[in-house]
Amino acid sequence: MSYREKIERYKKQQLTEEETKEVEAEIEKTEAISDYLADRLMDDLDEDFFAKDGDEQADTKEKMEQSTASAKEFEAYVKKSIHRSFRRMGMVVGGAVLAVVLFVQFGMSPLMSSLYYNPTKTDMVETKSGDITYETSYSQIGMDFHVYAELGLPCKGSDNLQAFSNGYGNYQILITPSISFGTKRGTATAGQIRKGKLELYNPNYLQGPPVNYFAGYGLDRDRDFVSQMKENVVEEDGELTIYNQWFYGTLEDGQEAIAELEDDNTMYQAYVSFDRPKTFTEVNEILNSLKEQDAWPSLVWIAVYGSEDGGVTVGYDYDTPQSMTPVSLNEKYPELSLYEKEGYDDADYENVKKKMQDESVMTQHLVSMLRYMGDQHKFVNMMEEYTSGIFDKSIADYIEENGISSYGFSCIATKADMQKMLEMDDIIGIVPESWN
Structure with missing residues (x-):
């Protein structure tokens, strides 16, 4: 058996007890020789360095100082780069947060409103009478509710219906009944529209004729x-x-x-x-x-x-x-x-x-x-x-x-x-x- 094979078996714990002791003794001897040779090498290097003349030693010292300075410059550069990276990261994160905030405030509300019924949508129509231009405003809920009431809500139409946006598809509404000859203004009813669902505070108002x-x-x-x-x-x-x-x-x-x-x-x-x-x-x-x-x-x-x-x-x-x-x-x-x-x-x-x-x-x-x-x-x-x-x-x-x-x-x-x-x-x- 070669010594290399013996080492492989030692690592796999396949040797006899006697063979194992022999290998471990060899390893200990090899480690001692390695330590000794390393000490001798360091002593030889020291003697060689101090054997040089003064100019060479000064030159070497200067090179060491330059190396130290370069190391410090490199350290400073690394720190500066890290700080710059963090600043950039902070700007990116801050920008992302700001974008999210702006989207929530100015983007999400219109987006949410577009998904559901929007009673505040308005059509502006211009008309002219001579030199004067008039603007007539038609709200979506004003048009829809007027037609709806005429079809199925006798005597409960409204010529003054208002809607106020609370954002994110939510609205407040106010329905004021129409008046006609011999009648007086009836009691207005209010409610809210939450993401396409109507909740009237007086739900009986929308009860059609049995x-x-x-x-x-x-x-x-x-x-x-x-x-x-x-x-x-x-x-x-x-x-x-x-x-x-x-x-x-x-x-x-x-x-x-x-x-x-x-x-x-x-x-x-x-x-x-x-x-x-x-x-x-x-x-x-x-x-x-x-x-x-x-x-x-x-x-x-x-x-x-x-x-x-x-x-x-x-x-x-x-x-x-x-x-x-x-x-x-x-x-x-x-x-x-x-x-x-x-x-x-x-x-x-x-x-x-x-x-x-x-x-x-x-x-x-x-x-x-x-x-x-x-x-x-x-x-x-x-x-x-x-x-x-x-x-x-x-x-x-x-x-x-x-x-x-x-x-x-x-x-x-x-x-x-x-x-x-x-x-x-x-x-x-x-x-x-x-x-x-």
Whole structure:
């Protein structure tokens, strides 16, 4: 066995005890010889150095001092580089932090707002009158809520709706009800929109009309409603069994409810039912007849069939021509705004009042409102908690094909006004509610 092989076996602990002792003795001897030779080498170098003459020693000393100086310069350079690197790193980190802060403050809020419904989005429209230029502002929620309310919130429209941004998709809103002849400003309602979700402090404000407030709900449209109401009341052993779906059990119950109201000037929201479906012209004749009897219902909203079975209730305002949408939208939604000019104009206002007596115009107006609302996906999704179904495309298609047919109307009226309505042959029942 060679000595190299013996060493390899020693490292692997494969030697006998005797062989192991021999190798360790050799290692100890080799280490002692190595130490001795190292000491001899250092002594020889010292003798050689001090054997040189004085000039060589001075030169060597100078070189050592230069080396020391160079080492110090290098140390200083290294420290300076490190400090510079840290400064650069600090600037980069500081810049990154500043960028994040600026993004959070000025970038994230608009980005978050773009992801959700933004009620404060505004369209500015300029109009000229002679040498004067006027600016009209249309807020997104002002337009959307106006159309929404005219379609499904009788007597609860607003001509003054404000929204205030809190940043990051959050907003405060204030809805102030419209006023009309004989009415006063109703109680405003407020709330907040948080990332596309509406939270009203008075959620009942957005409650639409219950369909069974109108007597014709669920009845055959081809027959008069009075006879059908009577057919749905069966008397057995002095007890009445009522099968109709109207809010009151019988027409007499509804008349008694009106008679029991206080004889003062309290105003109610009245849901007025016709004796059968009425055409656009017939509805106008009924309302004109009421004025001749010195009955002046306000904020009149006409309920319109939105489907063949009558299960969908939509409508339009009869006597409150408001300019809450820009005229430019009429290019996509004809007659969405009944006005032809931006800003108020006496002649244009009178023209709108004439349009509201034109069945073809009001049919198109109703259809365009439904189609406009169907395109406002974020707004509609936000309102789904309060209502659903009135913006379905099929409703617009049905009205466009079949025209306007009505089974009643809602309005703001006094007890005296409602009693005059019940004297008319065309009106068979009224459900009153406290207004505001």
